[in-house]
Amino acid sequence: MLPDDKKSKLSMQEIILRGTIIAVIITVPSLVTFVIVWILFNDLVMGAILGVVVHFIAMGFSLKISKKILIKK
Numbered sequence: 001m002l003p004d005d006k007k008s009k010l011s012m013q014e015i016i017l018r019g020t021i022i023a024v025i026i027t028v029p030s031l032v033t034f035v036i037v038w039i040l041f042n043d044l045v046m047g048a049i050l051g052v053v054v055h056f057i058a059m060g061f062s063l064k065i066s067k068k069i070l071i072k073k
Contacts, residue, residue: 010070018069026062030055 010018034051038044 015070022062022066022069025065026055026058029058 030051033054034047036047037050038047041047
């Protein structure tokens with residue numbers, strides 16, 4: 001009935017790969033921010049707070065990122 005739907009679906013491997021890419025895009029900046037602030041200022045609490053702020057900013061962009069990555073063309 002709907003042969004085009006079969007072509008537009010992502011395979012499980014593509015979903016896992018793209019989900020991993022999104023996770024890396026969201027997680028790496030917050031970890032890098034945490035480590036850099038911790039090393040430069042020698043302040044664990046400030047590093048954690050700035051890491052969390054960067055993480056939530058990245059999560060805000062994750063919807064746009066996932067729409068571009070997860071849609072099969």
